[in-house]
Amino acid sequence: MARIDTPNRIRGTQDILGEDERRFARVVDGFDRVRRLYCFDRVEIPVFEATAVFARSLGETTDVVSKEMYTFEDRGGDSVTLRPEFTAGIARAFITNGWQQHAPMKLATHGPVFRYERPQKGRYRQFHQIDAEIIGAAEPAADVELLTLADQLLDELGIADGVTLQLNTLGDAETREAWRAALVEHFNAHRDELSEDSLDRLERNPLRILDSKDPRDRPIADSAPDIDQFLTPEASDFFAAVTGGLDAAGVAWTRNSRLVRGLDYYRHTAFEFVTDRLGAQGTVLAGGRYDGLIESLGGNPTAGVGWAAGIERLAMLLDEPAAKSVDAVVVPLGDAAATRAQGILAELRRAGLAADMAFKGNMKKRMAKADALGARYAVILGDDEIAKGEAGVKNLATGEQQPVAFDALAKALNAA
């Protein structure tokens, strides 16, 4: 007997249904609601882009670009890449569509992103992000608005409690260069004490040694020069304006002077909302300012700030999944009722009620089905009811049943 091999789900991808889907949807719905309150426009961008869009903006030496991107040649021989994040694609869209005429723009989007990584809890190869960006605003008020939006979202999702906002500044380009040079000098002086990982970081991304978890690195990282002494007056003022704005908006934050970002395009403000409830995947929402990004993609110098959050991670932090709600289930009995039920069902739905029909098995099975669907009411419809022009409406929570005229059904159920 030949057996057909069923194809497997690809590693690191997910099929989401039921409770997981409800949690997922609650995050997306919450984001969509809050984003409107802050007057962010929804934008749709492609799932894949020319590889250069990501390689040039994120930095060739970053892990994301050098070993985590889904990159392939299309049939025309062009190198394309499944988006590993949103920011680069949005920046590219800003340039190609000439959106500078609309600047400053407040944009929001959500959808799948792809990273070829080893899967873990809260980490997938196709995962989903919500994303918010403000492009064309160099003012610290933009940073504040974005952080306030994030803060309100976490609050409305009911997960603000275990989550803290860690904030830092990376300074402007001048600051960052000076600080980076000082760090390289400091770490070079302690080469022989650093972990292997950090020796590698020293070549590719020395800033990341600062937040190393390796105990061997900690003393050296802790004694490294602080960015504060390198901040230009402008950079210092900028950061002060951001923190002052957050205080005014009532957003709690803590300074983490060792917080850096892995992607090359960040300047000034860098932040992470972190939790200890997700094991190693503690970062739940993160972002920062990327004033140099648009220019590096060939656009006019344009300021930008933004953040992204992993929908799966937020969903895992949610307390109770929203219950599925069905207002009524129609239970027809007999051939005449089966036909009549179609009309009643359509009427209920047109009246805005979530309604379904139990059409299999004997009455007991149908009632059980109504119950399993989580319906508030069963609308019972048999020959007797059709003769009288009234359906039996049973409240499935209390067990009470009352006759209701067919043409009054929608109104009665809407009121109940």
Next chain:
RNA sequence: GCGAUCGUAGCUCAGCUGGUUAGAGCACUGGUUUGUGGUACCAGGGGUCGUGGGUUCAAGUCCCAUCGGUCGCCCCA
């Protein structure tokens, strides 16, 4: 990419030191009740024990490989 750990029905698991046709609860289907659910009782379907090799008279149980999940590192949301 590195290290550790796990992998028996849709789900949660039992299966002792290898030994007849692999079990339970929940879920599902049918029935007790061909017009009344959420309780109860009865019956049933569903597993090549992740996959592939090996050791053995005999492997769910031991060995190797591989795939997948989980945890940590790296990185990141």
